[in-house]
Structures are given as C-alpha cells and as structure tokens.
Amino acid sequence: MRFEAVIGLEIHAQLLTESKLFCGCSTKFGNPPNTNICPVCMGHPGVLPILNKKAVEFTIRMGLATSCTINKYSIFARKNYFYPDLPKGYQISQYELPLCSNGYLEIEHQNQRKKIRINRIHLEEDAGKSIHDQGNFTLLDFNRCGVPLIEIVTAPDIQTPEEAGIFLSEIRQIVKYLGICDGNMEEGSLRCDANVSIREAGSNILGTKTEVKNMNSIKNVVDALKYEIERQIEIVSSGGRIIQQTLLWNADKQIIEPMRTKEESHDYRYFPEPDLPIVEVNEEWLNVIRENLPELPSIRKERMKSQYNIPDYDIEILTTEKEFADYFEETAKFTDDYKSISNWFMTEILKILNEQKISIKEFPIKPEYLGELIKLINNQTISGKIAKEVFNEMLVEPGSPSEIIKEKNLIQISDEKIIEEIVQKVIESNQKQVQQYLEGKDKVFAHFVGQVMRETKGKANPSLVNKILKEKLDNLRK
Amino acid sequence: MKITKELILHIAELSHLKLKEDEIEKFQIELNQILEYVDNLNEIDTSSIEPLSHPLPIVNVFREDRVEKSITREEALKNAPEATDEFFKVPKVI
Numbered sequence: 207m208r209f210e211a212v213i214g215l216e217i218h219a220q221l222l223t224e225s226k227l228f229c230g231c232s233t234k235f236g237n238p239p240n241t242n243i244c245p246v247c248m249g250h251p252g253v254l255p256i257l258n259k260k261a262v263e264f265t266i267r268m269g270l271a272t273s274c275t276i277n278k279y280s281i282f283a284r285k286n287y288f289y290p291d292l293p294k295g296y297q298i299s300q301y302e303l304p305l306c307s308n309g310y311l312e313i314e315h316q317n318q319r320k321k322i323r324i325n326r327i328h329l330e331e332d333a334g335k336s337i338h339d340q341g342n343f344t345l346l347d348f349n350r351c352g353v354p355l356i357e358i359v360t361a362p363d364i365q366t367p368e369e370a371g372i373f374l375s376e377i378r379q380i381v382k383y384l385g386i387c388d389g390n391m392e393e394g395s396l397r398c399d400a401n402v403s404i405r406e407a408g409s410n411i412l413g414t415k416t417e418v419k420n421m422n423s424i425k426n427v428v429d430a431l432k433y434e435i436e437r438q439i440e441i442v443s444s445g446g447r448i449i450q451q452t453l454l455w456n457a458d459k460q461i462i463e464p465m466r467t468k469e470e471s472h473d474y475r476y477f478p479e480p481d482l483p484i485v486e487v488n489e490e491w492l493n494v495i496r497e498n499l500p501e502l503p504s505i506r507k508e509r510m511k512s513q514y515n516i517p518d519y520d521i522e523i524l525t526t527e528k529e530f531a532d533y534f535e536e537t538a539k540f541t542d543d544y545k546s547i548s549n550w551f552m553t554e555i556l557k558i559l560n561e562q563k564i565s566i567k568e569f570p571i572k573p574e575y576l577g578e579l580i581k582l583i584n585n586q587t588i589s590g591k592i593a594k595e596v597f598n599e600m601l602v603e604p605g606s607p608s609e610i611i612k613e614k615n616l617i618q619i620s621d622e623k624i625i626e627e628i629v630q631k632v633i634e635s636n637q638k639q640v641q642q643y644l645e646g647k648d649k650v651f652a653h654f655v656g657q658v659m660r661e662t663k664g665k666a667n668p669s670l671v672n673k674i675l676k677e678k679l680d681n682l683r684k
Numbered sequence: 685m686k687i688t689k690e691l692i693l694h695i696a697e698l699s700h701l702k703l704k705e706d707e708i709e710k711f712q713i714e715l716n717q718i719l720e721y722v723d724n725l726n727e728i729d730t731s732s733i734e735p736l737s738h739p740l741p742i743v744n745v746f747r748e749d750r751v752e753k754s755i756t757r758e759e760a761l762k763n764a765p766e767a768t769d770e771f772f773k774v775p776k777v778i
Contacts, residue, residue, distance in 0.1 A: 223749045230752025239770045240761065244754035259746035281737045288700055290774045337771070338778060345771035348760075473698055478737035486743040 207443070208407040211435045212415075213364035213400055217377055218355045219387040220332065220395040221264045227331045227354035228255030228298065228482075235393060239347035247352035249294030254481050257282075261354040262305065262485060264386040265329045266495050268356055269306030271380050271502055272324050276487055280305045282329075282479040290346055291334040299357075301476040304328035305485070311380075313372045322373050323361035330355055356386075362401065362412070367431035371424050374398055378424070379503050383528045391422050398427055403448070404438045413438075414448040418462065421455045430455035433462055506531060514544040523552055529566045533573055540577025543584055550576060554597060571600045579607040587611070588618045589668055620667040622674065625658070628666070629674050632657045633682075643679055651675065687715045 226233055229246035246253045269276050283301035306327040312319050334351040336344050358377065364370050378396055381387035389396050398421055403413035418434050421427045433455075438448055452465040501509070507525050511518065525531045530551070537547045559566060579600075583593045588611060596607050596616065603610070611617055619625060632654055633640060639650045658671050692712050696703045703711070757770070766773040 225747075225749050225751045229754075230747070230750060231754045232751045238757070240757050240772070242754065243757075243760050248760065256745060256747040258749050260749035262746070286698075288698070290772075290777055336777060338776075340773075340776075342776050343766075343773050344775070344777040345768065345773055347771060473694070475698075480738065483740070483742040483745050484738055 209404045209435075209439050209442070210407040210409075211365055211367075211431075211438075212362045212403050212405060212412060213367075213370055213431065214362040215358075215360045215364065215370060215373065216399045216401070217358040217360075217374065218397045218399075219268075219358070219377075219381050219389075221261050221354040221356060221386055222388060223258055223260050223264070223354055225258060226352040227258050227261050227329070228352055231352065233353045235395075237349055239349060242349040243351065247293075248348060255298065255479075257482055257485070258354060261329060262487075263495055264354075264384070265305045265327060265356050266487065266492070267384045267386055267499055268358070268381065269309060269327050270496060270499055271384055272306075272309040272311050272327070272358075274306035274309030274324060274327060276306055276492055277303055278487055279303060280485040280487065282482045282485075283476045284479050286473075286475045289333070290344060291336045291348075291351070293334070293348060293351065297331060297333065298479055298482070299330035300328035302478075305487070311373065311376055313369065313376055315366075315369055315372055320363075320369070322363045322369075325359045325361050327356055327358050330357060362403075367428045367435070370400065370431055371428040374424050374427055376503075379526070379528070383503050383506070384500050391424070394422065397422070400427065400431060400434075402431060402434050402438070404435060404442065413442075414450050416448065416450065417452045419452060419454055419465065420457075422457075426455055426457050429457075429460065430462060433460070437462065503528075510535075514538065514548075516544050516548050520545075520548040520552065523556075524548060527566065533566050533569075536573035537577045537580075540574050541580045541584075543580050546580045546583070547576065550580070550597075554594075558601065570602075570604065571597070575600060575606050582607055582611065586618060586620055586667060588616060589664070589666075591664055591668075592616050592618065595664075616665060618667050619662055619665050620670060622670060625662075625666055625670050625674050626678075628658055628661050629654075629671070629678055632661065633678060640679070640682065644683055651679070654679070685719055687712055687719065 223233060225231060226247055229244050231242045231244050231247055234242065246255060266276055280300065281303045282298050284296040285299045286296040288295055304326045307325065309324040310321045311324060312321050332350050332353040332355050334346055334348040336346055338344055364373060378389040382389045387395055400418045401415045402418060403415040405411055405413045416434065418430050421430045441448060453462045454465050456463055503525055507521055510525065511521050524534045534547055534551060538544055541547065555569065559569065579593055579596060582588050583590055588596065596610050599610050600607065636654065636657060639653050642650045654675050655671055658666055689708060689712060692708050761767040761772065764772050
C-alpha cells in the first residue's frame with residue numbers, strides 16, 4: 207500500500223512588544239528568574255488584565271500578511287487547566303471569534319505553487335517556565351508568564367516534511383519582515399508543533415494523528431516529521447494501530463519519544479473571559495494598520511529588482527533575511543554600484559557570517575564603510591586586491607576605509623611615471639625572463655606583473671601595470 | 685443535563701479536590717438543583733438572539749505598550765508556600 211502524510215502545523219510566535227499582554231511587566235528574555243512579574247501575571251486575587259493594544263495590532267498585521275479575514279468582533283476565552291507554570295489556573299487565549307481567520311499562504315516547492323490554508327491566527331498569553339528534576343521539587347520562573355504569543359493554525363494541507371519546512375521558513379520570514387517576532391527558534395520565540403497522520407494515498411479519510419513537539423529549528427521540523435511519518439507507516443504496514451499521543455523530538459538522538467506527562471483528563475472548559483471586553487476592529491483602525499504594514503518579502507523583492515537592476519538570483523539571496531536586505535539597501539545609499547555591493551555581500555560577508563556564526567546585525571563593518579570601500583575601488587584609489595586587505599582590516603579595527611588606507615599607506619599608485627620606473631627596473635633585473643618572453647613564452651608576462659606588484663607592495667594600479675609592461679616588452683620584441 | 689456521579693468525580697479531579705462519599709452525593713443533588721433552576725431560562729425562545737459574551741456594551745479597553753515598574757522578587761516570592769531565593773517551589777510535577 208502506498209501512503210501519504212497529512213500534516214497541520216501550529217506555530218507560536220512571541221510578539222516583540224516591550225510589555226506583557228495584560229500587564230506592564232517587561233518581556234525581556236534572559237532576565238534573572240521571577241524579576242519580570244507582578245500581581246496580574248501571577249494571577250493574584252482581585253487583579254484585572256488590560257489588553258496591550260500593540261499586541262492586537264501585531265496579530266492583525268500577521269492576519270493581513272496571510273490574507274486572513276480580520277474579524278470585526280473578537281473575544282478572549284479562558285482555557286482551563288491545572289499546571290504549576292500557569293499560576294491563574296487558566297490561560298487567556300482565544301477560542302470562538304479569534305482576531306484573524308480563513309487565510310492562506312502560498313509556498314513554492316519543486317517549481318510548483320501550493321496554497322496552505324490558515325484556519326486561524328489568535329492572540330494568547332505564554333505560560334511560565336518549569337525546571338524539572340530538582341529532587342522532589344519543580345522550580346518555577348514566571349518571567350515568561352503573560353508574554354504575548356500569536357498562534358497560527360494551518361489546515362491539514364501539508365503533505366511532506368519538506369513542505370512543512372518551506373511553510374515554516376516563509377512564516378519565519380514574514381514575522382521578521384513585519385517586525386512582530388524575532389523568529390529565533392533556538393531561544394523559543396518561534397515554536398512549531400505538528401499534527402501528523404498517514405492514510406492510503408488518495409484517500410479522503412483522516413487517520414489517527416499524533417502531535418509532535420520540541421522541534422526547535424526548521425531542520426528539526428523536517429527531520430522529526432520524516433521520522434514520525436516513517437514510524438506511522440511501519441506500524442500500520444505491520445498491522446498495528448496509531449495511538450493518539452503527544453511526542454517529543456529528541457534532536458540529539460534523532461528519535462521521537464512520548465512526552466512525559468501525568469495521565470490527566472483534558473477538558474479545557476473554554477468560556478469567554480469576563481475580565482476583557484470585546485475587541486472591535488473597525489474599518490478606520492484596520493486601515494491605519496494596513497497603511498503602516500511593513501513591506502512584505504514578496505513586495506520587497508519586486509521593488510528591489512526594479513530599483514537596483516541586479517540579477518534575480520542576487521535578490522533572492524539578499525532578501526532571505528530582512529536584515530540582509532536592510533544592510534544592502536543601507537549600503538546602496540553610499541554607492542550606486544549595486545552589483546558590487548551584492549558581490550561583496552554574497553561572497554565576503556556571507557562567508558564571514560558563516561565562519562564566525564554571527565548575524566548580520568553583529569557584523570562589524572558598517573554599510574557606510576562598505577559603500578565607501580566600493581567607491582574607492584571604482585575611482586581607482588585602491589585596487590581590488592588592496593580593498594580585500596582593507597576589508598579584512600575593518601573586520602577587526604573599526605574605522606573608515608579612507609582612514610585605514612591613509613594609515614597603512616595603501617593608496618594605489620596610478621602615476622604612470624612611477625610605474626614606468628618600476629617596470630623598467632623589473633625588466634632590467636629579470637633578463638632571463640625577458641629572454642624567454644622574446645622567444646615567445648607569453649606566460650612569463652605574469653612573472654613580471656608579480657614582480658612589479660611585489661616592488662609596490664601590491665599598490666600599483668593593475669591595469670596600468672599591465673599596459674606599461676606590455677608596451678615595454680613588446681617594444682623589446684620589435 | 686443530568687449531573688451523574690461520574691461527572692462529579694470528573695469535576696473534582698479537574699479541580700484537584702478530594703471528595704468524601706457523602707460529599708459526592710450532596711454535590712450531585714445540589715448541582716442538579718442549580719441546573720434545574722437555571723433550566724427555567726430555556727422556556728424563553730432565544731433562537732433569533734446573538735449569544736452574549738459580555739453583559740456590558742464596552743469595547744476596546746486597551747493599554748499602551750509600556751513597561752511599568754513591577755514588584756521585587758522578594759515581594760513576589762513572599763507569599764509562596766515554598767520558594768528558593770530565585771524560584772517558586774512546588775511538588776515534583778513529572
């Protein structure tokens with residue numbers, strides 16, 4: 207029997223607000239435990255939540271970016287369950303009437319475009335962090351409690367692990383472009399759970415699904431889904447049945463394990479949150495959000511293509527991360543040689559980001575200085591080879607290329623007289639090679655170029671050196 | 685809806701309550717009485733009325749996204765039955 211997989215994703219994205227969803231506590235990651243908490247997010251009796259307006263606007267941005275209906279009326283609901291990381295005993299989430307519903311995102315895989323439907327995008331609060339295995343205790347840090355999250359729920363339209371990976375990277379790119387989430391999967395600001403089942407290829411019946419969690423990179427999502435689909439196929443093929451359960455991906459061992467939980471009955475008893483009034487998104491407000499919507503990846507690509515006239519391939523690379531595109535466009539303010547910026551970016555800069563495992567934000571050379579460097583090459587102040595040297599210097603020593611060139615005396619020698627003198631000297635002291643050249647061995651020409659460069663510590667203008675050498679040597683041939 | 689003994693036990697479990705045998709019976713009777721009473725409302729035809737989630741006609745109560753001073757960790761941990769210097773401490777969960 208041939209099988210096909212049916213995959214739906216639930217993606218949680220932590221919103222980049224300064225304060226929490228229902229109180230004024232900071233959302234900063236990495237603060238000492240239990241320092242960003244207050245009576246509201248700890249669920250003390252008598253406190254009242256007040257909704258963070260920006261969090262609502264961020265959610266709507268995501269809805270607009272994924273062609274969702276933005277519901278005019280939206281309400282919050284209490285999802286009741288008892289777990290120590292949830293001090294109120296319920297999570298404020300949305301159930302009926304989420305902020306956004308019925309959207310989609312188009313992905314491209316193997317040259318085919320495919321629509322993945324998005325059932326809903328709702329706003330909810332995060333829970334705290336439990337630290338297990340502390341003897342007979344569990345320790346709790348409530349800093350994350352009440353931090354705003356959006357949950358994006360897809361329809362089960364995804365059929366392969368690769369599609370899931372592409373969809374997730376698209377979502378990651380969009381939230382970053384929208385400026386609503388940093389997209390960092392390692393730190394957990396973007397998390398993805400998957401519902402997976404298999405069925406006979408072409409069938410309409412859904413099989414029993416499992417939920418896979420703990421996949422904290424796009425690669426993990428692809429690996430875990432491959433593993434889970436194979437596991438399910440193996441069970442069904444050998445006559446077994448799939449048990450509905452929650453599974454955790456163990457990236458170190460590259461296996462899937464059942465989640466450690468107490469056997470408890472789940473009954474969330476959702477009901478409307480009485481402490482939060484209805485959210486009404488009227489046309490006026492929606493228009494303001496729409497008008498202020500940051501440029502989306504697809505739109506930015508098109509604009510950059512027409513604005514900079516560089517190859518599509520370059521544009522694809524430069525827009526993979528919003529920060530790449532920002533760096534490129536910032537540099538483009540300082541030089542109009544756009545292709546050179548792109549070349550430096552795709553070869554030198556990306557290489558360094560990979561080698562040093564840093565983000566473009568941490569990259570030491572300011573866009574302004576890269577622009578200046580390119581200008582200095584183009585107006586022949588320095589050669590490309592020297593530029594590389596200056597570039598390497600700027601990686602360790604902050605400073606403008608002009609300063610470095612002056613300091614290290616690297617300005618290109620473009621004075622024909624000086625180069626002529628040096629060429630003459632090189633020819634005189636390399637008579638053996640001159641003889642070979644005169645006998646027709648054109649290859650020794652490179653030897654002369656090398657010698658001139660050595661004499662000038664690489665500073666001679668290469669095209670002038672070539673020109674003058676050729677003239678002089680060819681004169682000798684006559 | 686009829687409140688059965690099983691339902692009482694289920695609710696008790698969700699609420700983390702341990703009920704004695706006579707309490708189970710007592711609550712079963714009381715909850716049934718409450719539901720019967722509320723059931724009177726079903727005599728009214730509400731088929732053409734939108735469900736009401738909030739009794740007050742208020743919409744859009746927001747706060748601006750600003751960090752406000754919160755309490756100290758000492759204050760936060762003060763009322764916890766058990767805590768370390770940094771964390772709340774609860775019985776082993778899993």
